[in-house]
Amino acid sequence: MRIAGWTIIAVALAALLLPLLLPWNYDQIDWSGVRAAPFSHGHLLGTDSVGRDLLARTLIGTRVTLMVAGAAAAVALLLGTLWGAIAGWAGGRVDEAMMRIVDALYALPFMFVVILLMVVFGRSIVLVFLGIGAVEWLTMARVVRGQVLALRHRPFVLAAEAAGAPPAAILLRHILPNVAGVALAYLLLTVPQVVMVESFLSFLGLGVQEPLTSLGILVHDGAEDMDVAPLALLVPGAVLVGLILAMTSLGERLRDRLAR
Amino acid sequence: MTLYTVERLGVATGGVALVHDVAFAVERGRCTALVGASGSGKSLSCLAPFGLSAGVASGSARFEGRELIGRDEVDLRPIRARAGFVFQHPLTALTPHLQIGAQLTEAATALGGARPDRRALAAMLDRVGISSPEAKLDAYPHRLSGGERQRVLIAAATAHGPRLLVADEPTSALDASLRHAIMDVLARLRDDGLGLLLVSHDLALVARYADQLVVIENGRVAEAGGVAVIANPASAAARALVAASPKLDDPAPLLPPVGGSLLEARDIRVAFRAPGWRGGRIAAVDGASLEVRQGEALAIVGGSGSGKSTLARAIGRIGPCDAGSVTWRGVALPPRHAMRREHRAAMQAVFQDPIASLDPQWSVIESVAEPLRYLMPELGAGERRTRALMALEAVELDPAFADRRPAQLSGGQAQRVAIARALVARPELLILDEATSALDVLVAGRILALLETLQRERGVAILLITHDIAVARRLCHRIAVMEAGRIVEEGPSAALVATPRSAAAEALVTASR
Numbered sequence: 001m002r003i004a005g006w007t008i009i010a011v012a013l014a015a016l017l018l019p020l021l022l023p024w025n026y027d028q029i030d031w032s033g034v035r036a037a038p039f040s041h042g043h044l045l046g047t048d049s050v051g052r053d054l055l056a057r058t059l060i061g062t063r064v065t066l067m068v069a070g071a072a073a074a075v076a077l078l079l080g081t082l083w084g085a086i087a088g089w090a091g092g093r094v095d096e097a098m099m100r101i102v103d104a105l106y107a108l109p110f111m112f113v114v115i116l117l118m119v120v121f122g123r124s125i126v127l128v129f130l131g132i133g134a135v136e137w138l139t140m141a142r143v144v145r146g147q148v149l150a151l152r153h154r155p156f157v158l159a160a161e162a163a164g165a166p167p168a169a170i171l172l173r174h175i176l177p178n179v180a181g182v183a184l185a186y187l188l189l190t191v192p193q194v195v196m197v198e199s200f201l202s203f204l205g206l207g208v209q210e211p212l213t214s215l216g217i218l219v220h221d222g223a224e225d226m227d228v229a230p231l232a233l234l235v236p237g238a239v240l241v242g243l244i245l246a247m248t249s250l251g252e253r254l255r256d257r258l259a260r
Numbered sequence: 261m262t263l264y265t266v267e268r269l270g271v272a273t274g275g276v277a278l279v280h281d282v283a284f285a286v287e288r289g290r291c292t293a294l295v296g297a298s299g300s301g302k303s304l305s306c307l308a309p310f311g312l313s314a315g316v317a318s319g320s321a322r323f324e325g326r327e328l329i330g331r332d333e334v335d336l337r338p339i340r341a342r343a344g345f346v347f348q349h350p351l352t353a354l355t356p357h358l359q360i361g362a363q364l365t366e367a368a369t370a371l372g373g374a375r376p377d378r379r380a381l382a383a384m385l386d387r388v389g390i391s392s393p394e395a396k397l398d399a400y401p402h403r404l405s406g407g408e409r410q411r412v413l414i415a416a417a418t419a420h421g422p423r424l425l426v427a428d429e430p431t432s433a434l435d436a437s438l439r440h441a442i443m444d445v446l447a448r449l450r451d452d453g454l455g456l457l458l459v460s461h462d463l464a465l466v467a468r469y470a471d472q473l474v475v476i477e478n479g480r481v482a483e484a485g486g487v488a489v490i491a492n493p494a495s496a497a498a499r500a501l502v503a504a505s506p507k508l509d510d511p512a513p514l515l516p517p518v519g520g521s522l523l524e525a526r527d528i529r530v531a532f533r534a535p536g537w538r539g540g541r542i543a544a545v546d547g548a549s550l551e552v553r554q555g556e557a558l559a560i561v562g563g564s565g566s567g568k569s570t571l572a573r574a575i576g577r578i579g580p581c582d583a584g585s586v587t588w589r590g591v592a593l594p595p596r597h598a599m600r601r602e603h604r605a606a607m608q609a610v611f612q613d614p615i616a617s618l619d620p621q622w623s624v625i626e627s628v629a630e631p632l633r634y635l636m637p638e639l640g641a642g643e644r645r646t647r648a649l650m651a652l653e654a655v656e657l658d659p660a661f662a663d664r665r666p667a668q669l670s671g672g673q674a675q676r677v678a679i680a681r682a683l684v685a686r687p688e689l690l691i692l693d694e695a696t697s698a699l700d701v702l703v704a705g706r707i708l709a710l711l712e713t714l715q716r717e718r719g720v721a722i723l724l725i726t727h728d729i730a731v732a733r734r735l736c737h738r739i740a741v742m743e744a745g746r747i748v749e750e751g752p753s754a755a756l757v758a759t760p761r762s763a764a765a766e767a768l769v770t771a772s773r
Contacts, residue, residue, distance in 0.1 A: 155611035156619045156627075159681065162578050164604040164634035177621050 004246040004253075011243055015062035024053035026060040027211035038231055045231055048221065057213050058236050064214040065240070068128055069194040075133025076194075077187050080140025085179070087141070088148025089171060099145065102138050110135040111200075118206045128207055132197050136190050143186050147179045181254075188251030192244040199240060215240045263288050263455040264424055268319035269329075271301070271308040271479075278315065279305050279479040284472070286424060291447070291456040293470035295463060295501060298700040301479035303428050306459050310343065310426070311336050324423065341371035343424040344417035346410075348432055353413055354401040360385070360412055361397035367416035376419070384415045388445045407438040414445055424455045431465065435564040435727045440771050443469050461701045463490055463505050464730075464772065475501065504705025506734040508757055508772050513734050516716050519554030521589070523607075523689060523721075525575045528584035530567070544570040546745035547584075552689065557715060557722035559732030559753070561768055562742035568725045569693050571742065575723070576607050576691045605635040608682035612694035614674035618666040624677050625662040628652060631685040651680040655710060672703035676710070683714065689721045690714075696731065711735060729765075730772040733757055741765040 024030065024043070034051035036043050045054040087098040114131040121127055151157060152175065160170050199216030201207040208214045215236050222233030264286040271279035279301040286292045294302040307313035309321035309328045321328040326339055347353060354363060361381050368376050376384070378397065385393035388411040401409060410430065418425060427446060431439040439462070447469050450456045460466050466473065467490045475483040475498045482497035483489055493499045528548045531541040545567045552558050560568040573579025575586055577596045586593045593603055608631065611617045618627050629648040632639055639647070649659055655676040666674055675695065682690055692711070696704035712735065715722060726732050732739050733753045740750040743764040749756065760766040 155613060155617040158573075158578050158611065159609065159617055159678070160619075160630060162576065162604060162607070162609050163631035163681070163685075164599075164601045165630070166634075169634070174619050178619070 004250040007242055007246040008250070011062060011239060011246075012066060015059050015066060019056060019059050019063075022053065022056050022059075024056045026056045026213065027052065028056075035229070037229075045235060046229065048229075048232060049225065052211075054232055054235065058215075058218060058239060061213045061215045061218045061236060062239055062243075064125075064208055064212060065195055065198060065216070065243075068125070068132070068198045068208075068214070069191045071129045072133040072136055072194040072198075073187055073191045075129065076136035076140050076190050077183065078137075079133070080137035081144050081176075081179070081183055083137070084141040084144030084146075085148050085171065085176065088145040089152060089167075089175070091149070091152075095145070095149075099142075102141050105135075106138055111197075114197075114201065115204075115206060118201075123206060123209055125208055125212075128198060128201065132194050136194060140183065140186055140190065144179055144183055147182055148175055151175050151178055185251055185255035188247055188254060192247040192251075195240070195244055195247075261288050262286070264321070264323045264457065266305070266309065266319070266321045269305055269309065269321060270318040271304045271315040272318070273315040277479070279308070281319075282474075282476065282479070282481055284474045284481075284484065286455040286457050287471075288423070288455050289450060289453045290471045291450050291458055291469055292472040292474065293458040293460060293466040294474050294476055295460060295466055296476035296482075296497070297461060297501070297702040300476045302459050302476045304479075305476065306426060306428060306457060310340050310345075312340075312345065337371075341420065342422055343426060344420070344422035346414055346417045346425065346427040346430045348429040354409055356401055359398050359400055360404070363401075363412070364397075364416055364419055368419035371420050373420045384419055385412070387418075387449075388412070388415045389441070390415075406434055407441060410434060410438075410442050411445060414442075414449070418449060418454070422454070424457065425449060426457045426459075428459045429461070430458070431462070432460070438563075439465060440468075461501075463501055463701070464507060466490075500702060500705075504701045506708065506728075506730040508730050508733060508769065510730075510734065512754060513712075515557065515735075515737055516555050516719055518556040518737060521551060522554045522556070523552045523575070524587045525550050526585045526587075528571060528574050528586075529582045530570050530574050530580055531582055532580075543745050545574060548742070548745070548747045549584075550575075550740055550747065550750070552721050552723060554688070555715075555719040555721055556738070557724060557736040559724040559726060559729075559736040559739045560742055560747075561726055561729050561732050561739055562764070563727060563768075566742045567745040568742045572691050572693055572723055572725050573609075576609055577603070578609060601635050601637075605631075605685050606687055607689045607691060608685065608687040609691040609693060610675070610678050610682050610695045612698050614671050614678055614698065615666055615669070617678045618669075618674055620666050623663050623665060624652070624669070625649070627666075627677060628681045628684055631681060635685040647684055648680070651684040652677075654683060654714070655680045670703075671699050672707060675699060675703075675707055679707075679710070679714075683718075683720075687720065689723060691723045691725070693725045694727070695724075697726070697728075708734065727768075728772060729757065729768045741768065 029051045030041060030047055031051060032041060034047060035049055036047040038046040043053050047053055083098060087095045117127060117131050157170060157174055160174055198207055198214060202214045202216030203220045207216060218236035219233060222236060226233045262285050267283045269279060269282040270277055282305045284292055294306055296302040304313055304315060308315050308317040311333060317329050319329060323339060324342060328339060364381050364384055365376060381397055382393040385396055390396055390408060390411050431442050434442060443465060446456060458470060467487050470487060473485060473487055473489045474481055475495060477497035483495040489498055490502055493502050526549050528545055530545040531543045533541055548571050550558065560572060562568045570579060574581035577593060577599050588606060625645065625648050628651050629644045632644045632647060652659060652662065657676045696707050699707060714720060722735065724732060724736055736753055738751065739753050739756045740747045741762060741764050749762040749765045756765060757769055760769050
C-alpha cells in the first residue's frame with residue numbers, strides 16, 4: 001500500500017515538475033536528431049520519428065492522462081454521489097425511477113457512444129472528459145445509493161431526526177461522512193479505469209490531438225516502431241501499467257479496510 | 261446414568277486461559293444448564309471439548325466412557341457423531357436453496373447413517389412439533405417462521421439419533437412466547453431419554469427446564485447444584501444473575517406519582533406496502549389509542565410483529581403514520597416532517613441496538629450534544645459541552661468516555677450514551693424501544709436500574725416497548741398488550757399481570773413465569 005501510494009505521488013510529481021527542467025519542449029523538433037537513439041544528441045531516451053524528445057513527450061503524456069483521469073473521476077464522484085444519495089435518501093418511486101435511468105445508461109455500449117460523440121462533435125479534450133465521466137459515474141451512483149439506503153434506516157439517523165435535525169443536516173452530517181470513505185475507495189478504483197479508457201480512445205486516434213499527447217498515443221506510436229526503437233513503447237507502457245496497478249491496489253486495500 | 265462428565269476443564273486461546281477448572285455432568289434423560297453473563301466462558305466450556313470452538317481444551321471430558329480431550333479432529337468426529345448440536349441463530353443456519361427434507365436427509369446421513377424415507381423424515385418434524393410435516397418437507401427455509409426454523413434445526417441435530425444434545429443459547433434469538441415453545445420441544449426430547457446440555461443466560465427459562473445448574477463467572481464455576489440455586493443463591497455471581505432479570509413475582513415496585521394528561525394518541529393507523537409486485541398494503545398498526553400522563557410509565561407489550569415499535573414510532577413522529585391524531589398537552593402534534601423543535605424537545609427515543617444508535621464517526625460527546633444543537637440553538641458550543649457532560653454523569657458514565665468512538669464502547673456503555681443523548685434536552689417523555697433486549701442479562705439489569713433512577717429523580721414519563729412483561733411490570737404503572745396491530749388489553753400493571761383477560765396477555769404472562 002505504501003509502495004503504491006509513493007508510486008502515484010512520484011509519477012505525478014515527475015509529470016508536473018520534470019518538464020520544466022528539460023532543455024526540450026514536448027512539441028519541439030530537433031532537426032539534427034530525428035529518430036535519435038537513447039543517450040545521443042542530448043536526448044536521454046532518444047527522439048521519435050519526427051525528432052521530438054521522448055522523455056519530454058512521456059512526461060507530458062502522463063500529465064494529460066492524469067488530468068483526464070482526475071477530471072473524469074471528479075465528474076463521476078460529483079454526479080454519482082449526488083445521484084446516488086438523492087435516490088437512496090428519497091427512496092420509493094423516486095429511487096426506482098432514478099436507478100432505472102442508471103440501468104438504461106449502463107445498457108448502452110458506452111465505447112460506441114463515446115466514439116459516436118467524437119465523430120459527430122469532432123475531437124476535443126473536453127469531450128473526452130465529459131464522455132468518460134458520464135459513464136463512470138454510474139457505478140459510483142449505485143455504490144453510494146446502496147450505502148445511503150443501508151444507513152438511512154440505522155437508528156442513529158432516527159435519533160438525529162428525533163433530535164430535531166432537518167433532513168439536509170442529517171444528509172450532510174450523518175449520511176455523507178459515512179459514505180465518504182467507501183466513495184473515496186471506489187473513486188480510486190475508477191481512476192485506473194478512466195486511464196485505460198482514455199488510453200484506448202487515444203490508441204484508436206479519438207482522444208487527445210497532436211502535438212499534445214497522452215500515454216495511450218505514445219504506446220500506439222511506440223508500437224509502430226517497436227522493432228527498431230523498443231524504448232518508445234516500453235517507457236510510456238511501463239508508466240501506464242505502473243500507474244494503473246498502483247491505483248488499483250491502493251483502491252482495493254482502502255475498500256477492503258472500509259468494508260470491515 | 262451419567263452420559264457426559266467434564267472434570268478440571270481448562271480452555272486457552274492464544275496462550276490466555278479463559279476457562280479454569282470447570283466440572284459438570286449430564287445424565288441420560290436430564291438437563292444440565294450452564295448459566296452466566298456473556299464472556300463468562302460458558303459456551304467455550306460447552307463446545308471446546310468437542311473441538312467446535314477456538315481454543316485448546318485441557319483436563320478431562322468423558323462422553324459415553326470415551327475421553328474427548330487430546331484427540332485430533334479425525335478421531336473426534338465419530339465420537340462427536342453421538343451428540344447433536346443446536347446453535348443460536350435459526351434464521352441463518354439453514355441453507356436457503358435446499359428444501360427442508362433434503363437438509364434433514366443430509367443431517368441424518370452425513371455421519372454415515374441410513375438414508376431415511378419420507379415417512380421417517382415427516383416423523384422427525386412431527387417430533388419437534390411442526391404442523392403438517394409432510395408438506396413442510398418440500399418447503400424452502402424462507403417459507404418457515406423463525407420458530408419453525410429453530411424446530412427444524414433441532415430435528416436436524418437429532419436426525420442421526422444422538423445420545424446427547426448440546427444447545428448453545430437455542431432461544432436467545434427468538435421472542436418470549438416462542439422461547440417456551442422451543443424449550444418444550446427440547447424438554448420432550450429429554451424425556452425421551454436424551455441428555456441435554458443447555459447454555460443460556462436466561463435464568464427464568466433455565467429454572468423451568470433444567471435439573472442441574474452450573475453458574476459460571478470469569479471462566480470458573482461460581483456455584484453448582486439443583487434449580488434451588490435460583491431461589492436461594494449462595495455466590496455473588498448467582499445473586500447478580502438472579503437480581504438482574506426481573507420476575508413477575510418480585511415485590512411491587514415503588515413508582516413515582518402520576519400527574520395530569522401529557523400525551524394522547526387516538527386511532528393510530530400505519531400500513532406498509534406488501535412486498536412483491538402485486539403490492540397491496542399490510543396494516544401494522546390498526547387503530548390503536550393510548551394515553552400517557554405526566555411522570556407515568558406505560559408499557560406496550562407484545563410478541564414480535566405485533567406492531568408495538570411501529571406504534572411508538574408513529575406517536576413519537578419518527579416513523580410513518582397514516583391516520584390518527586396525537587395531542588401533546590391538548591395541542592395536536594403536526595405530522596412527522598412538519599415537526600418543529602419545540603415539539604421534538606418534548607419526546608426523545610432510545611433504540612434496541614445500542615451500537616447502531618450512534619453515528620460511528622462521531623465521538624460520544626458529539627453524539628450526546630447533538631439534540632442541543634437543534635433543540636436549543638441559543639446555547640453556545642461551550643454550554644453544549646457542559647450539558648452533554650452532565651448528561652453523561654446522569655447515566656453514570658465516566659467523563660473519560662467523552663472522546664471515544666462507538667467502536668470503542670461495549671453494548672452497555674453505548675446504550676448509556678444513547679440514553680444520555682435522549683436526556684440531554686430534558687424531554688418529558690422517553691420512548692424506550694426494546695432498550696434492554698439486545699444486551700446481556702447483567703448489563704440489561706444495570707440499564708434497567710438506571711432507568712428506574714432517572715424515572716424517580718427526573719419525573720420523566722416513559723413509553724416502554726418490550727416483549728418481556730416482567731420488565732414492563734418493574735418500570736411501568738400501566739401495561740397495554742398489543743396483538744396484530746391492535747391494543748387488546750390495557751390496565752394497571754399489577755392487575756393485568758395477576759388476572760390477564762385476553763389470550764395474548766395470558767400468553768405473555770405465562771412466558772415470563
